[in-house]
Amino acid sequence: MSADGGPVASPEEGTGASATKQPRHIWRIAAIWLILAVIGDVLFYTLVGPHVPPGTMTESADDNQFDFNVLFIIALPVLIGVWTYMAYSLITWRASRKGVPDPVGGPEARTNLGVQVGWIVTTTIIVLGLFTFGTVRLITGNGSGGGQGPNPIWSPTSAHILPVQVIGQQWKFTYRYPTFGGFETSQLILPVDTTIEFHVTSLDVIHSFWAYQLSVKADANPQQDNVAFTETKETGNVTVRCNELCGIWHGAMFNYGKVVSKDAFESWATNTEQLTAANTKLLPPYALTYVPDANGAPGLYYPDNVDPYSNSELYGATPGKPTPAG
Amino acid sequence: MSFGGRLSVVLGLLIVVIGFAVWGVVGFLLPQPATVNFTAAAPGAPIDMTVQTVPAIGFGFQPVWVSYLVKNQQGQWIHSTIWQLPAHTRINVTIDQYDSGSPLRNQNWGRVQGTLGGQATYNGKEFSTYNSYSDNGVGHTFTVPALNLNVPLVGVSGNATNPCGGAPCTTNFDHNAMKFSFVTPGAGSYSWQCFVPCGGGYLFGNGGPMATLGYMGGFLKVVA
Numbered sequence: 389m390s391a392d393g394g395p396v397a398s399p400e401e402g403t404g405a406s407a408t409k410q411p412r413h414i415w416r417i418a419a420i421w422l423i424l425a426v427i428g429d430v431l432f433y434t435l436v437g438p439h440v441p442p443g444t445m446t447e448s449a450d451d452n453q454f455d456f457n458v459l460f461i462i463a464l465p466v467l468i469g470v471w472t473y474m475a476y477s478l479i480t481w482r483a484s485r486k487g488v489p490d491p492v493g494g495p496e497a498r499t500n501l502g503v504q505v506g507w508i509v510t511t512t513i514i515v516l517g518l519f520t521f522g523t524v525r526l527i528t529g530n531g532s533g534g535g536q537g538p539n540p541i542w543s544p545t546s547a548h549i550l551p552v553q554v555i556g557q558q559w560k561f562t563y564r565y566p567t568f569g570g571f572e573t574s575q576l577i578l579p580v581d582t583t584i585e586f587h588v589t590s591l592d593v594i595h596s597f598w599a600y601q602l603s604v605k606a607d608a609n610p611q612q613d614n615v616a617f618t619e620t621k622e623t624g625n626v627t628v629r630c631n632e633l634c635g636i637w638h639g640a641m642f643n644y645g646k647v648v649s650k651d652a653f654e655s656w657a658t659n660t661e662q663l664t665a666a667n668t669k670l671l672p673p674y675a676l677t678y679v680p681d682a683n684g685a686p687g688l689y690y691p692d693n694v695d696p697y698s699n700s701e702l703y704g705a706t707p708g709k710p711t712p713a714g
Numbered sequence: 715m716s717f718g719g720r721l722s723v724v725l726g727l728l729i730v731v732i733g734f735a736v737w738g739v740v741g742f743l744l745p746q747p748a749t750v751n752f753t754a755a756a757p758g759a760p761i762d763m764t765v766q767t768v769p770a771i772g773f774g775f776q777p778v779w780v781s782y783l784v785k786n787q788q789g790q791w792i793h794s795t796i797w798q799l800p801a802h803t804r805i806n807v808t809i810d811q812y813d814s815g816s817p818l819r820n821q822n823w824g825r826v827q828g829t830l831g832g833q834a835t836y837n838g839k840e841f842s843t844y845n846s847y848s849d850n851g852v853g854h855t856f857t858v859p860a861l862n863l864n865v866p867l868v869g870v871s872g873n874a875t876n877p878c879g880g881a882p883c884t885t886n887f888d889h890n891a892m893k894f895s896f897v898t899p900g901a902g903s904y905s906w907q908c909f910v911p912c913g914g915g916y917l918f919g920n921g922g923p924m925a926t927l928g929y930m931g932g933f934l935k936v937v938a
Binding site (some may be wrong): 555557558559560562572573574591592593635636637640642643663664666667670671696 | 820843859863909911920
């Protein structure tokens with residue numbers, strides 16, 4: 389291929405009297421690609437885009453859907469470009485078509501500055517552009533629904549945040565609502581138009597809390613508080629699955645939750661708080677990590693039988709002993 | 715040794731290794747507890763189920779493992795945790811609990827959930843929450859996560875004078891009778907399990923009998 393995109397004639401053809409002027413193939417390919425890419429992107433965004441997972445139930449889901457659409461819209465022209473070039477080549481440079489010089493390829497392409505610069509610049513722009521886009525979206529989306537560990541660096545500014553603790557255990561998720569007396573339940577119910585702060589932890593092995601429609605996914609590690617944010621926008625059903633292979637019944641570790649109106653949530657939460665009051669008294673006080681057996685299980689029965697509220701015991705120090713100065 | 719001889723030895727050893735691997739995998743995958751059928755009763759009529767939990771099954775390939783057993787409709791005790799039930803039917807369950815107890819790792823499982831009336835009875839006494847840090851603690855739970863059904867099974871005293879040593883246990887041995895009722899949902903397969911990590915000697919107590927079908931977990935096969 390010549391610098392202007394047309395095929396380079398072989399020396400024999402270039403100097404021969406029979407050499408014919410070739411059309412500028414690269415411009416033809418580019419024109420076909422551009423038309424198909426625009427049509428493809430517009431069709432994709434309008435017809436498929438609104439249905440791309442994970443939907444729009446929460447702010448992070450909506451953000452993720454938009455991000456996926458952007459990725460598709462960038463990837464689709466690349467795919468169309470490859471297919472266009474392949475189809476054009478098959479038709480134009482097919483063996484049965486005599487007298488058409490082959491395009492530059494193989495070792496001869498190494499010296500073609502246009503091909504090299506075009507390739508490097510295009511791929512660099514795409515990769516760095518996506519890197520920048522992804523980073524900005526992660527920051528502006530407060531972690532984009534992903535677990536940020538115990539000290540999140542991107543937090544929502546909302547004044548009203550509902551904390552919900554997610555407790556993974558073989559093989560079920562349970563949920564604690566600290567603003568309602570710390571009751572624990574197997575149901576995940578959330579109010580609409582509310583910023584939710586999930587505190588994800590585990591009682592035993594590593595699980596992963598994946599609330600698909602909320603676009604929240606955070607690992608549940610024992611004695612760790614993994615914080616993830618989202619803001620609910622629509623009511624509806626939520627599917628929660630464990631997304632980390634956690635033992636024989638991992639496949640059965642799922643449940644369904646709901647995003648409901650604020651009034652319905654308030655009613656459910658206060659009713660559940662009353663209904664579970666007797667049991668809530670027996671639970672350990674709400675803490676960011678959950679070691680329930682600290683309430684009095686005899687030693688040696690559970691390997692993690694430590695008081696979660698005494699860091700000194702966790703780290704092997706003697707409780708109550710002041711640290712020597714210096 | 716000639717090339718042919720060496721090749722024969724290598725191929726022979728390979729066949730032996732493959733044979734052992736196939737035998738191991740098939741042997742692991744094939745055994746399945748029998749499905750115990752409770753659908754023979756008249757349509758819509760409540761079904762009475764009697765179940766027991768024993769500290770040691772006493773037979774089979776792991777005789778010391780803790781296990782559930784169920785009494786079939788012919789009155790025989792069956793070592794199975796796969797129970798076929800009719801849909802939308804009241805099930806009256808009696809669980810005779812012969813094992814000792816301990817505090818729960820998560821006291822949430824000390825709350826009766828998903829039963830009719832949100833209640834269960836413990837030796838004839840109604841309760842909705844059991845403090846697992848009191849008395850003998852909780853031995854096991856009967857929990858169907860998909861149905862949000864949970865009943866704690868109160869433990870027998872560790873100082874019991876007449877403990878049951880092997881299944882099936884008769885009610886002459888020290889035990890706690892737990893009773894509750896629930897209504898089956900639509901057709902489907904619903905996993906159930908014990909939420910007390912009672913697989914002693916395994917990681918977090920959730921291996922061994924907790925991770926083997928037929929012991930401390932199984933399926934409710936609900937059919938239309």
